[in-house]
Amino acid sequence: MSKKRFRENVRNQLQMKDKERVKEETEAVQNRLFAHDVWQKSSVIALTYAVGDEFPTKQIIEQAFNEGKRIAMPKCVPETKDMRFYEIEQLDQLEPSFFGLMEPDPDQCKKIVRDQIDLLIVPGLVYDRKGYRIGFGGGYFDRFLxxxxxxxxxxxxxxxxxxxxxxxxEPHDQRVNFVITADEVIECQ
Ligand SMILES: Nc1ncnc2c1ncn2[C@@H]1O[C@H](COP(=O)(O)OP(=O)(O)OP(=O)(O)O)[C@@H](O)[C@H]1O
Ligand SMILES: [Mg+2]
Known part of the structure; x- marks a missing residue:
């Protein structure tokens, strides 16, 4: 099956998923994340603002703020397929951008360089137990990783x-260190 087919299949399954189950699983995954060393030891967390059927991130951002952690979010540069990270201190520093994404407003936010990030929560559609992922097809995260x-x-x-x-x-696909589901934390490498 092609990456495209995998993306379509999973999108359909997520759309059909029972809302109550989505809620339960979301909480279980979040609790595993917040209890994990990789979260607890990190002070700068980088992630995207999830839209649609993506795993939601708003509550993760709120939890980070409550724990005194800092949040960095990427702004995509379509010309170069590059991402630039900015610190957001509140959600109203996000603005609508390409493809209905919410991205940090560079005029209101401080730049964050790669070295400052402790934990990157990598979005995607499908993962395997080795940490390989199929994302949304832009190659932004593969390039950054x-x-x-x-x-x-x-x-x-x-x-x-x-x-x-x-x-x-494909040879350019990059792996993540952990995949967290409602059932387990998978250590990928
Ligand atoms: N390091 C890289 N250098 C140059 N091109 C790359 C690199 N990584 C990925 N690409 C290109 O990006 C395109 C999209 O890659 P792919 O289909 O793997 O996307 P994806 O993993 O779903 O996206 P993302 O990484 O944004 O989640 C491919 O055409 C690939 O050649
Ligand atoms: Mg890829």
Whole structure:
């Protein structure tokens, strides 16, 4: 099956998923994340603002603020497929951007460099137990993760997003360190 088919399959499954189950799983995944060393030891957490059927991040951002952690969010540069990170101190520093994304407003936010990030929560659609992932197809995260990694990487997944079978990966695809589901924290490497 192609990456495209995997993306479509999972999107359909997530759309059909019972809302009550989504809520339960979301809480279970969040609790595993917040209890994990990789979260507790990190003071600068980088993540995206999730939209649609993506694993939600708003509560994660709020929890980080409550624990005195700092939040960095990427702004995509479509011309170069590069991401620039900015610190946000409140959600109203986000503004609508390409493809209905919410991104930090550079005029209101401080720049964050790669080295300052302790934990990157990597978005995506499907993952395997080795930490390979199928994202949204832009290659933004593969490019960013291919650089020097001074931070840990975690992806958060509903049960439907953990592939039972092997899926296509290409030489440029980068792995994450942990995949967290409602059932377990998978150490990928
Ligand atoms: N390090 C890289 N250098 C150059 N091109 C890259 C690199 N990483 C990925 N790409 C390109 O990006 C495109 C999209 O890659 P892919 O289909 O793996 O996206 P994805 O993993 O779903 O996206 P994302 O990483 O944003 O979640 C591919 O055409 C690939 O060649
Ligand atoms: Mg990829």
């Amino acid at each position: 291919a650089g020097y990694r001074s931070f840990d990487t975690v992806s958060l997944a509903y049960r439907e997003q953990l592939a039972a079978e092997r899926f296509p990966n």
